[in-house]
Amino acid sequence: MPRQRRPINHDLYTRGGIITERDPDFCIVRLRMPAGMITPGQMKELGEIAARYGVEMVHLTTRQTMELPHVDPSVLEPLLKDLEKNGTPLGAERQEVVNITACLGTRNCKFGIIDSVALAEELDKKFFAKDLPVKVRIAISSCPNGCESERLNEIGITGIQKPIRDPGLCTGCGTCTHYCREKAIEVIDGVVVLHPTLCMECGFCILPCPFHIIQGAPPEFRITLGGHRGRHPKIGRHLVDVKTQEEVVRVVDKIIYWIYRQASTDSMLPEQLDDLEFDKFRETIVKMTGG
Numbered sequence: 001m002p003r004q005r006r007p008i009n010h011d012l013y014t015r016g017g018i019i020t021e022r023d024p025d026f027c028i029v030r031l032r033m034p035a036g037m038i039t040p041g042q043m044k045e046l047g048e049i050a051a052r053y054g055v056e057m058v059h060l061t062t063r064q065t066m067e068l069p070h071v072d073p074s075v076l077e078p079l080l081k082d083l084e085k086n087g088t089p090l091g092a093e094r095q096e097v098v099n100i101t102a103c104l105g106t107r108n109c110k111f112g113i114i115d116s117v118a119l120a121e122e123l124d125k126k127f128f129a130k131d132l133p134v135k136v137r138i139a140i141s142s143c144p145n146g147c148e149s150e151r152l153n154e155i156g157i158t159g160i161q162k163p164i165r166d167p168g169l170c171t172g173c174g175t176c177t178h179y180c181r182e183k184a185i186e187v188i189d190g191v192v193v194l195h196p197t198l199c200m201e202c203g204f205c206i207l208p209c210p211f212h213i214i215q216g217a218p219p220e221f222r223i224t225l226g227g228h229r230g231r232h233p234k235i236g237r238h239l240v241d242v243k244t245q246e247e248v249v250r251v252v253d254k255i256i257y258w259i260y261r262q263a264s265t266d267s268m269l270p271e272q273l274d275d276l277e278f279d280k281f282r283e284t285i286v287k288m289t290g291g
């Protein structure tokens with residue numbers, strides 16, 4: 001017997017988080033979940049919502065969100081209301097700012113330098129689903145370990161911390177050299193020497209020094225632009241380093257405006273960087289931030 005379906009509100013298909021499935025009679029509903037954070041209560045309710053609307057499996061995406069596959073489009077209206085009420089609303093997937101990803105950073109990871117979750121939440125509030133000529137993915141790693149592969153995103157943000165040494169007090173014990181994976185520290189004639197060109201500014205050498213000879217400069221945020229995964233992976237270009245979360249938001253605002261005004265819909269952002277005069281844009285940003 002054919003299924004009884006309610007009328008479909010086709011206007012909902014203009015929303016980015018609703019994706020037509022392989023079987024065009026069904027759709028996938030992608031959620032908005034900045035930094036992939038969800039409370040146990042929301043998780044439980046999400047399971048109940050999925051079951052209520054006949055969803056058999058929930059899928060975890062690469063962008064730290066969830067999607068509900070094989071949804072009957074005739075239930076979209078009440079489903080979206082329930083998702084909104086649960087604080088796990090409809091996501092984005094088109095030429096817009098999509099779900100912002102972040103590692104747990106200073107909240108839970110011993111290597112964390114910046115509060116990547118707080119930054120993801122702030123960027124989400126300001127820029128999520130902003131309509132643009134190209135898709136923009138933003139990812140944040142709290143340290144140069146880069147667990148979020150942030151430099152493979154259109155906008156990547158990495159927490160960094162420069163080590164500062166005081167050679168006069170160094171005993172030359174060599175403990176710090178064992179913590180540097182980049183071989184950027186050497187003990188020469190009993191004194192520690194830092195090689196800035198090798199240093200990734202991960203700050204891992206700061207704590208182990210038993211005599212506190214290596215100090216950490218205040219944490220900074222490194223911003224890269226034009227990275228991409230997918231068919232033709234590209235590593236983002238270095239744009240600027242800034243000192244505060246507020247400055248990151250200001251720079252991202254400028255990037256979004258620049259993309260909005262100048263990018264074309266014909267290709268992905270990374271392919272357009274030279275046509276968009278990236279170097280000139282970088283000069284403007286460096287001037288603006290003093291970075």
Ligand code: SF4
Nearest residue numbers: 103109112142143147
């Ligand atoms: S990127 Fe750094 S801070 Fe973030 S999870 Fe990985 S190791 Fe931890």
Ligand code: SF4
Nearest residue numbers: 180199200202203205
């Ligand atoms: S900050 Fe990281 S890369 Fe730089 S010297 Fe220290 S451990 Fe090595």
Ligand code: SF4
Nearest residue numbers: 170171173174176209
């Ligand atoms: S651990 Fe401290 S004292 Fe030892 S070599 Fe490194 S900076 Fe010098």
